[in-house]
Amino acid sequence: MNEQLRAISELDRVIHEPGRLMILALLAAVKECDFLYLQRETEMNKGNLSSHLTRLEEARYVEIQKTYRGKVPQTVLRLTRAGRAAFDEYRKGLRAAF
Amino acid sequence: MNEQLRAISELDRVIHEPGRLMILALLAAVKECDFLYLQRETEMNKGNLSSHLTRLEEARYVEIQKTYRGKVPQTVLRLTRAGRAAFDEYRKGLRAAF
């Protein structure tokens, strides 16, 4: 197997999913944001977004912090150190492949 | 939605799957090859490879030509024009995203 193919085959499948890729790309850029901002930016529906976030949390790539803005619940998202590392690694893999 | 996120969300899902990405990357490089060569290079099992190829054929991205090498059946694969265009477009999308 050549280097290009190996790079492709080793891409992190948790990150590779476009929905999650969008989330990670955004979080990598802004450091921190809330659920609704993420929803507006990605144009995903709530359910879809919520389950991708859960998956990213299970992978320890994203931290989910539930809080309140006044009386309104607010979910704040942040990349973990591992998440940033994995995302960097993923991009490195892509560059190696293309 | 910003340009990066749009590029990600518009990635062709048929191509985005790593198994098929490997197949297309290889076919783009060599123009034509047979099933077993593809299997060795990608290190996929036959079943997996076969179904990805079927999917690529259904998408009209790959041409599957069954022939013989002596008495031994041989399956020759080739990128179609549409396949090459879609692959180029996919790579363009990736570059726009990263």
Next chain:
DNA sequence: CCAACACGTTTGCACCACAAACCGCTTTGC
């Protein structure tokens, strides 16, 4: 002959992305 092998394909399952339905809370209308 018939057993083993070569070249793929089909089947069965397990997982997962997606959206509809739901839930608890708050605000609005009357």
Next chain:
DNA sequence: GCAAAGCGGTTTGTGGTGCAAACGTGTTGG
């Protein structure tokens, strides 16, 4: 006040799909 609608998400149901094991069809070896 108190239904009804809205807000911020989560859970559920399901169709689709990636994967490997089992199968099929022909060929070769003993």
